[in-house]
Structure formats: C-alpha cells, structure tokens
Amino acid sequence: MKRSNFYSNGEMIDFRLPQDFRKSQGREACGNCGMYSNRRSFCNIYKAFHVKDVYVCNQWRERHFQR
Numbered sequence: 001m002k003r004s005n006f007y008s009n010g011e012m013i014d015f016r017l018p019q020d021f022r023k024s025q026g027r028e029a030c031g032n033c034g035m036y037s038n039r040r041s042f043c044n045i046y047k048a049f050h051v052k053d054v055y056v057c058n059q060w061r062e063r064h065f066q067r
Contacts, residue, residue, distance in 0.1 A: 007052055014048035017057065024056040034063040 003019050006012055013021065030036045031053030035044040043051045045059050 007055075011050070014046070014050065016046045016048045017043070017051070018046070018059070021055060021057045024054055028060045029054055029056050030060075032063050034061040034065075035059070 003021055004013070005015075008023075024030075030043065030051055031038060033043075033056075036042070036051065036053070037044065038053065041050050041053070042048070045057075
C-alpha cells in the first residue's frame with residue numbers, strides 16, 4: 001500500500017521518508033525515537049526535515065537517554 005504524500009493538515013511529507021511511514025498507533029513514534037531531533041524535527045536515519053513527531057516507520061529505535 002502506498003503512503004500519502006501529505007500529512008493530515010495538508011503539509012507535504014518529505015520524499016526521503018519510506019513507504020512504511022505512518023501515523024503512530026502506540027508508544028513508538030518519531031518523537032521518542034533515538035534517531036530523531038525534537039528541536040529541529042529532523043530524522044537522522046532518512047536525513048529528512050519537518051518530520052511530525054506523532055508518526056513512525058519500521059526503523060524506529062528506542063531512545064536510551066533523556067532530553
């Protein structure tokens with residue numbers, strides 16, 4: 001199944017994010033991923049900016065440090 005190219009508010013989803021990028025249904029989300037920068041809304045795995053913190057992909061990694 002192909003993902004939408006837009007968030008629910010109409011903003012465009014970065015083309016570098018994978019097809020499995022989706023709205024989070026549980027505890028796992030970009031906002032608490034070890035590879036995500038909350039300050040810059042940046043995904044370090046896919047090198048994508050303006051990533052919403054309530055979404056998730058299959059590369060999610062648990063954060064082992066406090067912000």
